[in-house]
Amino acid sequence: MRPLVNHENEMVRTVIYKEYFAKEKTQKNTLPHAETYDFLKNVVINADVLEALKYVPDESVHLTFTSPPYYNARDYSIYPSYQAYLEFLDKVFQETHRITKEGRFLIVNTSPIIIPRVSRSHSSKRYGIPFDLHPYLVKNGWEFIDDIVWLKPEASVKNRIGGFMQHRKPLGYKPNSVTEYLMVYRKSTEKLLDWNMRSYDYQTVEDSKVADGYETSNVWKIDPCFDKVHSAIFPVELCKRVIQYYSYKGDLIFDPFGGSGTVGRTAKALDRLFFLTEQESKYFVYMQSKVKSLSQSVFKEHKTQFLTLEQFKEKSK
Ligand SMILES: C[S@@+](CC[C@H](N)C(=O)[O-])C[C@H]1O[C@@H](n2cnc3c(N)ncnc32)[C@H](O)[C@@H]1O
Numbered sequence: 001m002r003p004l005v006n007h008e009n010e011m012v013r014t015v016i017y018k019e020y021f022a023k024e025k026t027q028k029n030t031l032p033h034a035e036t037y038d039f040l041k042n043v044v045i046n047a048d049v050l051e052a053l054k055y056v057p058d059e060s061v062h063l064t065f066t067s068p069p070y071y072n073a074r075d076y077s078i079y080p081s082y083q084a085y086l087e088f089l090d091k092v093f094q095e096t097h098r099i100t101k102e103g104r105f106l107i108v109n110t111s112p113i114i115i116p117r118v119s120r121s122h123s124s125k126r127y128g129i130p131f132d133l134h135p136y137l138v139k140n141g142w143e144f145i146d147d148i149v150w151l152k153p154e155a156s157v158k159n160r161i162g163g164f165m166q167h168r169k170p171l172g173y174k175p176n177s178v179t180e181y182l183m184v185y186r187k188s189t190e191k192l193l194d195w196n197m198r199s200y201d202y203q204t205v206e207d208s209k210v211a212d213g214y215e216t217s218n219v220w221k222i223d224p225c226f227d228k229v230h231s232a233i234f235p236v237e238l239c240k241r242v243i244q245y246y247s248y249k250g251d252l253i254f255d256p257f258g259g260s261g262t263v264g265r266t267a268k269a270l271d272r273l274f275f276l277t278e279q280e281s282k283y284f285v286y287m288q289s290k291v292k293s294l295s296q297s298v299f300k301e302h303k304t305q306f307l308t309l310e311q312f313k314e315k316s317k
Helices: 002-006 010-024 049-055 082-099 129-139 162-167 193-197 202-208 236-246 262-269 281-292 309-315
Strands: 043-046 061-066 100-110 113-115 125-127 142-151 179-187 219-221 252-255 273-277 305-308
Touching (some): 002 010, 043 281, 049 082, 049 309, 100 142, 100 236, 129 179, 179 236
Parallel strands (some): 043 273
Antiparallel strands (some): 100 179
């Protein structure tokens, strides 16, 4: 049966690998599954994510939830080309894969974006970010699990249908975009989810169980959130659902594109730990101002720390 590990069908290859080869893989010397390193707990770093991740050990985070920059659609995201942008995200999610614990999840919030036309004699250009990013993630060992659609009220989004309402000419139809994607991936492993769940003690599992009233479909109706300082923040409700459905209490939640810190604050409120990176100083400072008004985490020994790259480098030694 062992030669079937090279079979053309991927399902056959996976079964043969699990039965005959997986156990032969040498186990890396890592921390117990439910634990992580103290120097990463409740830490925010003001740096480029790729620089910061150089100091993060393999298999240290339990969940990543993030919304990457929207290519060049907003002021803070300037890339030389769309290809360069995708390759940057490819590197970030390769590194995220390295630091993610076996069989744990990555949830990426993106949507197609539009770059406005330069003048009336040119067209605007639409980029299908979720679809273009997906092949990179799968190639790098992220197994596709689910596509969740975040549905917003039509009144809250930009009006694109106005022109068509006037002329009604086919081909000129431009629907209002009321959705974004939450693409759900799992770090590929031959281990079942049950293995991950059994890594937690009885009390943690009981305390982490999702309460009644949870979402049952993959369409989540949630109002967007507007902020005076940051132009693209997560609604707390969106963060709450992702963190509750995809992590256990005490887990370390990572957001490589921290922004205003919504993932960190929500993780803290749900008795999880967080680790964020944010390169723009103005958002880093904004995050600090927001944390001051918050109650203490249940993890009193892990006070929130805002660090420069140099300070983080020192702590990682
Ligand atoms: C879409 S926003 C995230 C907003 C966040 N989800 C929130 O709730 O506030 C993306 C963020 O990524 C940051 N960013 C862009 N490139 C980065 C990089 N290379 N390293 C770290 N942060 C980066 C931007 O400054 C921006 O704040």
